[in-house]
Amino acid sequence: MNPYEAVVGIEMHLELSTQTKIFCGCSTRFGAEPNSQTCPVCLGLPGTLPVLNRKALEYGIKVALALHGSITPRIKFDRKNYFYPDLPKNYQISQYDLPLCTGGFVTIETEEGKRKINIRRVHLEEDTGKLVHLEEEAASLLDFNRSGIPLLEIVSEPDLRSPEEAHAYVTALKAILEYLEVSNCNMEEGSLRCDTNVSVRQSGSQELGVKVEIKNLNSFRAVKLSLQYEITRQIDALEKGEKVFQETRLWDAAKNVTLPMRSKEYAHDYRYFPEPDLVPFILSEKEIQEVRKSLPELPEERIERFKRDYSLSSYDAGVLTSEKALSAYYEASVRLLNKPKLIANWIMGPVLEQVKDPRDIDRFSVSPERLVELLEALERGEITQLAAKKVLDVMVKTRESPQVIIQREHLAQIQDVGALDRLIREAIEENPKTVSDYHRGKESAMMYLIGQVMKKTKGSANPEKVNQRLKEKLEETKK
Ligand SMILES: [Zn+2]
Missing domain, CATH: 1.10.150 (DNA polymerase; domain 1)
Structure with a gap:
């Protein structure tokens, strides 16, 4: 038994694909000119008031229901206070003690079968602006287009026990989110971001080890690799009698290592307090049922x-x-x-x-209709399996119908037994040594001869038929 066990939890941040931002009417479209989708509210100018986007709340409820969580009937928003250049208000509107949803689970497939990974909470908040660090100059640029885009934070319990389970969890969760159509879940554009936290402990122990948070994970592969690295690093430290520090580390995908970033902050560092500009929201059972009915x-x-x-x-x-x-x-x-x-x-x-x-697959050049035309030709015995794959290759490139390709490339299966026999005779005459090997019982000789015939037919003969006819012809050569 492995003397150590890893304990992993995951926070996923999901940008909701609403048309407008969570507390103002600015567009959420990705890729626009920097700072072109901003207003006094999402720029955090004094005196402005936030108004909650109903659609963001609805999407949040959708996710909560799909994860089998329990919706908090009366939710409120809170201010999470911290200073950073991408946050002009010096606080982020988030949810603290009354999140949208608590509990719930995601089912993952593991080697030992299905396992439920529990969800701690799901809450709504606003995204921050984006800092763009310039490489040539010692300067950073700020883009506030992202500021105020609705974010859903989905926090798992520390139920995951390995990098593989963590990977299975994020994959299963992402599939659910995509089915719900509440986000485009595009990691390259930052619509879906993950942080993990990981500690190791003696196997069988109930106590938790010192937790390290890993940030900057821009792919699910990075989630897995960074955990593999970090678990090994922590076990090594414990083996050497060293201390593991509670800290936040960054994943360096180029070097495949985690690097220290800062010591971990605690909830009390943020001085959460209720957002005075937003009233609490009461979610009626009727409203929740409406959303439940819309679940795909x-x-x-x-x-x-x-x-x-x-x-x-x-x-x-x-x-x-x-x-x-x-x-x-x-x-x-x-x-x-x-x-x-x-x-x-x-x-x-x-x-x-x-x-x-x-x-x-949506952008694939072969439509289901065309694929089925091809498979019908295969089912009718018009083309062989091998020829069908060739036709598909051409279809992908030229977008032509399979029939056009089959005819032009002469891929139709040889139905004419006379033509096939002629090619078989040729193959026999051209390979006298292989033929005598065959008569001496060398099994690979038959495979070689079949290959030669198939080559002559450009893959358009049925291999079973070739096998059968070839055997008959070889028997004749024996006499
Ligand atoms: Zn705005």
């Missing part, structure tokens, strides 16, 4: 439905539902051709090889 089918439910309706394995159903767009592509294809397993294999194999990132 979530990844877990979809996995179960795919297993049930399409007789897919847990693994296949998991892959196909990992991205909402991918599951839509799959279902659109199955509606056109009722061969769920064949389509699953093709999407998880050749299609994903082409698409690389399943999120890009």
Whole structure:
């Protein structure tokens, strides 16, 4: 047994994809000219008053319900006080003791089966501005377009026990958020950001070790790698009898290490107090029920439905539902051709090889209609499996229909037995040594000859048929 155990918790910050900011009417669009989407409210000018964006609250409730959390009937906002250049008010409007939601869980798949990771709380707050550090000059620029974009903070309990579990958790949580369509969850644009906290302790101990927070994690890969690094670093320190300090560390993705950033601040450092400019909000049961009714089918439910309706394995159903767009592509294809397993294999194999990132399936040049046309040609025996893959390669590049490609590239399966026999005879005549190897019982000789025939047919012959005819012809050469 491993003498040490890691204890990991994750905070996820999610920018909600509302049209306007959380306390003012400014646009939230990404990529606009710096400071072009600002007003006195989100610039924090004195005398302005915030007004809560109803949509942000609704999105927050959606997430809370999807995570099986309990909604706080009376919520309020608080000021979190700290000084930083990207925060002109010197406080961030957040939620302290009455967050939008407490409790809830996310189910993850582990090697030992399903596990529930508990959620501590979900709360709403405003995003800060963005500091852009210039490399050439000793200066930083400020962009307040981000200031006031609604953020949802989702805090897990320290229930995760390994970097792999942490990765499974963020992946499962992100899938839920994408299905809810409350955020574009784009990590490169910063719409989804994660911080982790991690400590190690003797296995079996109930006490928690000293906690280190890791920031600057801009991908799920970074979540996993930084935890691997940090857990090893902390175990090494304990083994050497050194102290682990409570601190915040930054992940350096170029060097694959965590580096000290600052000592950890505590809640009392922020001097939270109720936001006097916003009244508490009462969330009625009726209102919550309305939002509940609008919840879409979530990844877990979809996995179960795919297993049930399409007789897919847990693994296949998991892959196909990992991205909402991918599951839509799959279902659109199955509606056109009722061969769920064949389509699953093709999407998880050749299609994903082409698409690389399943999120890009929406932009894939082969539509479900075209994919099904191809698979129908395969099912009719018009083309072989090998030829079908070639046709798909061309379809991706040229966007042509499979029929056009099959005809132009002469990929239709050889139906003419005479033509096939002629190519088989050629292969036999050209390879006398392999033929005698075959008669001496060398098994690889047969595979080689099949390969030669397939080459001559440019992959358009049915390998089983080639195998069968070739055997017959080889028997003839024996006499
Ligand atoms: Zn504004």
